[in-house]
Amino acid sequence: MAGAILSLVPFVPWGNFLLSTVSSTGADQKQTVVLDMNTPTNRNANGAVAGKTVNVNDLTSFPPNGSWLITYPTSGDLTVDSENPDSFQKYQLIRLPEQLGGSDKSAAAFVAFSKVCVHLWCSPNYDPIIDPTTKQRSTNPNDETYQCPCHGSIYEVPDGLAIAGPAHFQPAPTNAIPMLTLTADSNGDLVILPPVWDVDHNGVLGFGRNYQSYDTQILPAAKGTG
């Protein structure tokens, strides 16, 4: 009897009990980048840009080295998006520092990282490190990082590869943060291209991405139509 049950174990659809899979109801599609409304970073630190549409030509509202919170896929209603705390639908939009081409008026000046750390799903943040000796923002391009406040995983900007912390010790592809592919339309408005959610393209949220350098993976798309 016990043997019969044991041999059946692998064939029972265990995963279907109470199972609920992530459903991206809005379907992944092209989406203009609009900043969330109710987050402190969008409201205060970088000027009153909450709820604004991001334009690559606008260097005053969206200065280099700035970062903001965005939602993808959108529900179509900015208020609902802003109320939604689900980090699996949140991305950090970063305008790169000047030395990485952040003052370019093209989509290549931006990256959008997933807010879900590939280590333990905490929400990392963009941190332009201040140089300990000069007390200025560091000019070393490797110092601009995306850091997780829970266990200290540190991702390189703009590649999204973990360079230190626990995520750094995880095997590929679980050592790079998923990111969105950005482009700009004819007005200069930043647009998210429909992502391909597998490890070889935009990555799998909370899992990882096969790391390819910024130049080969992200830049062509951003420059191509921008």
Next chain:
Amino acid sequence: MSDQGESGAGGLTGLVQGLVDAIVRLYRWLYKGLERTVYMGVQYTYPRRFVTPLGYLGVLTGITFLVLGITGGLLMIYYQPTLTGCGSLTCAFASIERINDSVPFGWLIRNIHYTASNAMVLLAVLHMYYQYFSGRFKIKNEVLWVTGVILGIITGVEAYSGYDLLFNQRAGLAIEIGSSLANASPIIGGTLRLSVFGAGFSDFVLRLYAGHVFILPMIMLILVFWHFPRYLVFDLPVISTVVGGLFVIAAIFPVAYQPGPYNPGNGQITIPEWYITGIYALIRTEFDKFVMGGLMPALLFLMALVVPFVDTSKKLNWKDRPFFTAIGITSIAQIVITTAWGFYVNPNPNPTCVVNGAATSGTLCRLFVDPVLYFSSMLGVTLLSFVGTYAFLRYLKAKERVRRATSPLGPLLTKKWVYITFTLLILAQVALAGLALLSIFGFHQVVGNVTIDIAGGLKSMTLFDTGAILVTFGVVVHLYRYSQSLPF
């Protein structure tokens, strides 16, 4: 009884007397009815004399569970386990805010619930260690021990799911880490996470709520049938003191629902509740997440589960079981060390450090728990506490033999010391009341752009006084009982 001359008043007195009689009759009827219920299977013992406070820890854990059930039931009326639809805040957080700030007595109920939840975790752990050191878990009591360990694990999960329901920053991060730890388990990980936590934050909160208020308490109630011993120590003064103590602590240290609602854009370092900081420290050593966050705590529980089947000697006293006493002390030392590490965060806002041979800076330096330092301190503590305990017990045994030969046991507490303790307790009450009074004025202040609101003002006083009355009742009744009893 009633005066015949004053018929009006006499009629009233008669009516009151009749009512009282009816209530007494109803009470007696209900009490007799208990004979026909399952509760007759459980024998409550009312000790005439105080035995040892540690013997009550189990009942106290149960009483705290009851307090949690009552206050939790009341909180359910106003709590909303949903996220969107309540304006700029999530519904879960907004409803907590409402309970705390505008619902009548909501503040009191929430604070009692929070303090009781912490007390229950603490009492359960203390209870376990007392049973362990006193050897009560042995010889035919294995079932009680095993169900107890499982109940302890569920208590931990209850506490975890409870603080997740607030959906403040700390809760949001705890939910993320909990679900991804489940996800990181080998083979069953994905299924486990999707079936326990669901997908997305709406699912997380709703399922944690269902588990917290119904599924887990039901499992606990069922397990308790295999956990009640044949003789349950049930002592009113002690229960009154501890419940009162809960109120007093809740009054002096009201809990804030801050740091703010959960927001993925918030980059603050947030330390979890004290019963999880151990796991937090382990994860921060940067070893594999499942081994550190899942396997290590599981090993501790597994060790606890198998203890009665390993320690099978007929010796009960901790002094006669040096090996297992040393193991117990070592486990306490390890838990304390790991928990303490979990609380540590480099206070320097922008430190630089060397992690695994590479110079780095920022958040990682604040959070990094150096595995060399951590595991060597762990090894050191393990060796020290084990060898120390073992050596001490041998020394104690030799000393005890000499002491027994020279002098017999005397009374525990002389009458003089009973009076001194009593006076000290009253002084402590006065001091605590003064502290609570001060808290109304002293602890409500703004420092920089942070508002420190440690005490809840008059609400604190209400809770404090209720607690103080219960504590005083318990202590006075106990001291009276103690002074009346013969010394051994």
